[in-house]
Amino acid sequence: MQLENIYPIILAGGRGKRLRPMTSYRKPKPFVTLRSNYNLLQETLIRASGLAPPTIVCQQMYIPKVEFSLRSLARYDIFPRAIVAEPYVRSTAPAIGAACLSLAPYMTFVVLPSDHIMDNEGALMKAISEAGDIVNEHGGFVSIGVKPRGASRRFGYLHKGARVDDTQIYHSEHFMEKPSSEYAGQFVKSGEYLWNTGIFVGRVLDYLSAFQAIEREYLYFLRKSFENSRNFEIYYELKRDYYHKIPAMSVDRAILEQCTQRYAAEHDGYWDDAGTWPSYLKLYLMRLLGIIKR
DSSP: OOGGGEEEEEEOOOOOOTTTTTSBTTBOGGGSBSSSSSBHHHHHHHHTTTSSOOEEEEEGGGHHHHHHHHHTTGGGTOOOSEEEEESSOOOHHHHHHHHHHTSOTTOEEEEEESSOEEOOHHHHHHHHHHHHHHHHHHOSEEEEEEOOSSOOSSSOEEEOOSBOTTSSEEEOOOEESSOOHHHHHHHHHHTOEEEEEEEEEEEHHHHHHHHHHHOHHHHHHHHHHHHTSEEETTEEEOOHHHHTTSOOOOHIIIIITTOSSEEEEEOOSOEEOOOSHHHHHHHHHHHHTTSSOO
16 A cells, blocks of 8 residues: 555654653653754654554643644655544543544555654555555454564564565564463563564555444544534544543554454664663664664
8 A cells, every 4th residue: 555545643642651760751752863953752753653643642731842843843844634532541542543534445544653653664654555455354453573582571462473465564463462471471482473663554444433332432522523523623632521431442452452353564663662771772772773773
């Protein structure tokens, strides 16, 4: 599938807890820099510049930071399709759902967290392109994973099964988010699992159907919060009266663990979520030494 027909949904929020005091509630990880002149949100926007115009999801209080990040990328001609602002933090499942409501039902999207570090981005785009073909033909969701570097409990584990046709996409029979040490060890030992990067490809209609399957009223409240949003230009400020009725739900546990039509693609490159101080400092050093590059 051509990349310009795949719409990125970029998640740019959080609570800023894991890397304090560098991060905070007012400055979560997407708005900090690792080594380059760009913060992690800007690096994600540059990474997605070959795709369709992005939809950015953030909390309302971060809109000025998102706008500043966009202005600083003027030379890249990056213009978002929409900016969806949440009144409350409700984790990734509702945030992605709200972004999907700003798109047409048969559009293909890719979710890109904006607080991760990656290299070999050409290989990533190839995987996203092939994933777009798979979901358009078969439905379901294609999650991007990387080869585990150990039995860490910090990440989700994607089963990597039989190859789909002549592609780099694989059937995935099992997905578990942040398993116990025992399960993580078994997954790594089997050699059949990938760490979940949080990047996945799907179609809007399939995602909203999966979201409704969690609990029918959640999609109702999500639609109401979007339909009654304060809308101006490309901004959608979700209506708090409805949005607060949706519980916090991660997309991994609420949808990707539960879905029956799941695929995995292996990214042949470095990836880390920079979620702890040791991992962040390691990544900082690797960037300084030129081991990984944006």
